[in-house]
Amino acid sequence: MVTREDIFKRLENVFDPEVPVLTVLDLGIVRDVLVTASEIQVTITPTYSGCPAMNTIEADIKKELNDLGSIKVLTLLSPAWTTDWMSEEGKLKLKEYGIAPPVEGGRGMFENPQVDCVRCGSKNTKMLAQFGSTACKAMYQCQDCFEPFDYFKCHR
């Protein structure tokens, strides 16, 4: 019989369709796995209310676990997802991929966090736009090497 651990292992093969270097485990959206005699339940939580990737992720989880029996994917809203649940490994993968991982700071209304350039490491960067190509990202630009890059917003 499959164990909870087996399921978690298999979920390492399910990637975020929008940020394909991150697995659903790296993202921290898998909240629970329950194996019963009749079915396997995977509980996920959305990153953002309108994240269009959630339906795809649900389908991908079902596809990945398909051979193990009846799969049910449940969605749980509370507690709400936070980037604190992202794995340290996930943050490293993001950076290598060219997306600056979430950093703390800049909690005031018009304060932006200090984000280091993903190309040259410079601290001399500025936010170009509060919203980016997906709900979870903002756009930054390095003022030394001038490279524009995505920043994965700190969400908590």
Place this chain on the structure above:
Amino acid sequence: MNTLLDYTLHLADNQLILGQRLCEWCGHNFVLEQDIAMSNIALDLIGQARSYYQYAAKLDGKNTEDELAMLRGERDYKNLLLLELPNGDFAETLARQFFYDVFHLLQMEDHLTSSDESLRAIAEKAVKEVRYHVTWSSEWMIRLGDGTTESHTRIQKAVNKAWMWTGEMFKASAFEGDLASKKIISDPKQFKLSWDQRVQAILSEATLKLPLEEPYQQGGKDGIHTEHLGFILAEMQSLQRTYPGLSW
């Protein structure tokens, strides 16, 4: 009367209708970054609307989330009148957004302590998103207000125009009054003082003035809409009504 269902639909309709209005800007904005920003805000709002419609469908027990979103008549929609107003120029869209964002944040902060588990769960997610919306619209209010003569004139005109539609936010409908008496939500009139302060703080920095007259327009919560809602619904619903049950 199921007041919790009515209130949930009111919240769902607010986000859906404003989301739909913001989507009208997609591909028409003056810079790419703001096109993306407004589409992102619309996405958040429509995502929140979906959570509310799902909850409403559960409370209702008869209609699905899609039927509630796409197949009700104009009189059944309970959104604020402010949110159905035409986009106008960027300034008008922005003034509408700013007034609503500040209110929306106060409302979501209130829901964080609601005794209703579903409203609380949706608010836990939404509150983080709405904080971003408030930052975005506040920043633009300041940029336009404290900008050029042209931008100042146009955003002041937009503030004056949107103002008369803001009173409805704080005037409890029958369903809000009932839920407030059961301590499920706070009476929205309690948000007025904080709203005034937050709005005033940004407008002062933006060198803009609020009109003196009392905002008087109301009716949306009870399904009495402006002529504009029918046109939005016609566009939104035509596909579902022409091909019932159609899906991707």
